[in-house]
Amino acid sequence: xxxxxxxxxxxxxxxxxxxxxxxxxxxxxxxxxxxxxxxxxxxxxxxxxxxxxxxxxxxxxxxxxxxxxxxxxxxxxxxxxxxxxxxxxxxxxxxxxxxxxxxxxxxxxxxxxxxxxxxxxxxxxxxxxxxxxxxxxxxxxxxxxxxxxxxxxxxxxxxxxxxxxxxxxxxxxxxxxxxxxxxxxxxxxxxxxxxxxxxxxxxxxxxxxxxxxxxxxxxxxxxxxxxxxxxxxxxxxxxxxxxxxxxxxxxxxxxxxxxxxxxxxxxxxxxxxxxxxxxxxxxxxxxxxxxxxxxxxxxxxxxxxxxx
Numbered sequence: 001x002x003x004x005x006x007x008x009x010x011x012x013x014x015x016x017x018x019x020x021x022x023x024x025x026x027x028x029x030x031x032x033x034x035x036x037x038x039x040x041x042x043x044x045x046x047x048x049x050x051x052x053x054x055x056x057x058x059x060x061x062x063x064x065x066x067x068x069x070x071x072x073x074x075x076x077x078x079x080x081x082x083x084x085x086x087x088x089x090x091x092x093x094x095x096x097x098x099x100x101x102x103x104x105x106x107x108x109x110x111x112x113x114x115x116x117x118x119x120x121x122x123x124x125x126x127x128x129x130x131x132x133x134x135x136x137x138x139x140x141x142x143x144x145x146x147x148x149x150x151x152x153x154x155x156x157x158x159x160x161x162x163x164x165x166x167x168x169x170x171x172x173x174x175x176x177x178x179x180x181x182x183x184x185x186x187x188x189x190x191x192x193x194x195x196x197x198x199x200x201x202x203x204x205x206x207x208x209x210x211x212x213x214x215x216x217x218x219x220x221x222x223x224x225x226x227x228x229x230x231x232x233x234x235x236x237x238x239x240x241x242x243x244x245x246x247x248x249x250x251x252x253x254x255x256x257x258x259x260x261x262x263x264x265x266x267x268x269x270x271x272x273x274x275x276x277x278x279x280x281x282x283x284x285x286x287x288x289x290x291x292x293x294x295x296x297x298x299x300x301x302x303x304x305x306x307x308x
Contacts, residue, residue, distance in 0.1 A: 032256070036263030041256075041306050042127065043299045044068045044095060044267060049274025049291055054083050058090040064296050065303070068093030070130065070269045073119040084124050094124060095220070095267060099132035105142050108135070113149055120157035127267055128220055129154075130190045133163040134170035143170040144183060151186045162220050164190040167231070173199045178210045181217055191218035192271070193251055194226025201228045203247045211251065218255045222271045223248075223298050232272060234279045235289040237297065249305070256306050268302050270295040 045061040047054070047069060054071075061069055068087075073096040074080050087094055096119040100112030112131075119129050131150060134143040147163065154161040163171055163180075171177040171189070174196045180187055191214060197203055204211050225236045225248050233241040252268075259266040272278065272294045278287045 032253070033261060035260035038263030038265070039260045040265045041303065042067045042093065042265060042267045043302050044070045044093070044269045045295065045299070046269055046271050046273075047071055048271070053086075054079075055086040055089065058086040058092050062090045062092060064299070066092070066299060068095070068127070070095040070097065070271075072097040073115055073122075073129075075115075075118075080123070087124055093127055095127045095269070096122070096129050097132065098129050100134075100146075103135070105135075105138055108138075109142075109146060109149070112146060113153070116150060116153050116161070120153055120159040120161075126159060128160040128162055130220060130269075131161060131163050132166055132169050136168050136170065136172045136176075138170065140179065143180070146170070147180065147184050147187055151184075160188065160219060162188050162190040164222070165192050165195055165214065167195045167199060174204060174207045174210045174214070178213060181213050187217060188219045189214060189217045190220040190222060191215070191251070191255065192222035192224065193248065194222070194224045194231045197226035197228060197244070197247075198231045203228065203244065212254075215251060215254045216258065218258075220267045220269070221252055221255060222269050223252070223302060224271045224273075230279075232277050232279075235294060236272075237294075252302075266306075270298040270302070272298065 043066055045057075045064070045066040045068075047057050050057050058069065069092060071083065071094065074083055083094075086092070098112065098115045098119050100108035100110075100115070102108040102111060112133075116129060116131070119126065133150070134146045150161045150163070165171045165177055171180065172195065177189075193204070193211070193214070200207065224231070225233045225241065225244050227233055227241065227244045233244060235241070236245050256266060272291055274291050275285055275287050278289065278291055280287050
């Protein structure tokens with residue numbers, strides 16, 4: 001047996017044994033006040049990395065126990081009709097992603113506004129629009145103008161519009177996001193705090209006041225576990241990530257409590273990504289864990305912890 005095959009079998013045995021590890025305990029978050037009428041937990045699936053049809057994805061997500069999905073707003077009419085038909089067929093809710101792409105601010109703003117207007121006027125009304133907003137190198141004033149545009153369209157359409165705490169975008173770092181939070185009272189966030197763990201190379205222990213401000217503004221959560229050296233742990237069930245997992249759930253607990261107290265629904269997206277977001281073995285690029293299994297595991301953890 002050659003060395004390459006021997007190493008592959010060794011790695012496969014390690015991964016198989018990891019699947020036998022006991023999962024983190026699922027339990028209702030301790031100390032939470034009873035939820036007011038109107039609170040409900042909605043957990044969505046991501047089709048990021050999925051190569052099949054949208055109908056097949058909706059079916060798989062429904063069978064797994066998801067309430068809906070979050071997808072990029074499809075620009076083509078045929079893709080829109082295919083999506084709408086799948087959502088109706090499988091009784092699934094939806095949140096849309098929107099963004100601009102160009103590095104030139106004027107073109108970027110036009111792209112962003114066009115996509116946002118189309119998504120908010122969709123035949124199927126989304127739960128929300130999640131924005132990959134602006135660029136980290138746009139000026140503060142330019143990114144503020146994008147926020148103002150989204151607030152205007154949200155009020156006109158009645159569709160909530162959120163801005164994601166995402167690397168390379170305007171809210172790429174905690175201290176930068178704080179400036180926008182303090183300047184724009186209507187700014188609502190999609191909290192993907194895994195990015196900030198990576199950017200600041202920490203679990204944000206030294207920025208607790210800034211994190212607290214973000215938690216108060218969060219209306220949607222991307223439930224991925226980051227760590228100081230990356231935006232995604234290889235497998236949240238592995239014991240070496242216990243500290244990072246507990247930190248993320250502690251942040252999410254606070255957001256859930258705000259929504260329970262206010263009697264407002266809260267959406268989560270389980271967003272562990274595929275290779276190369278998911279770490280892989282060198283040369284073969286074989287993922288170190290199964291993306292779908294991890295996301296379903298996270299969905300079940302969230303429902304058991306927060307639905308009671």
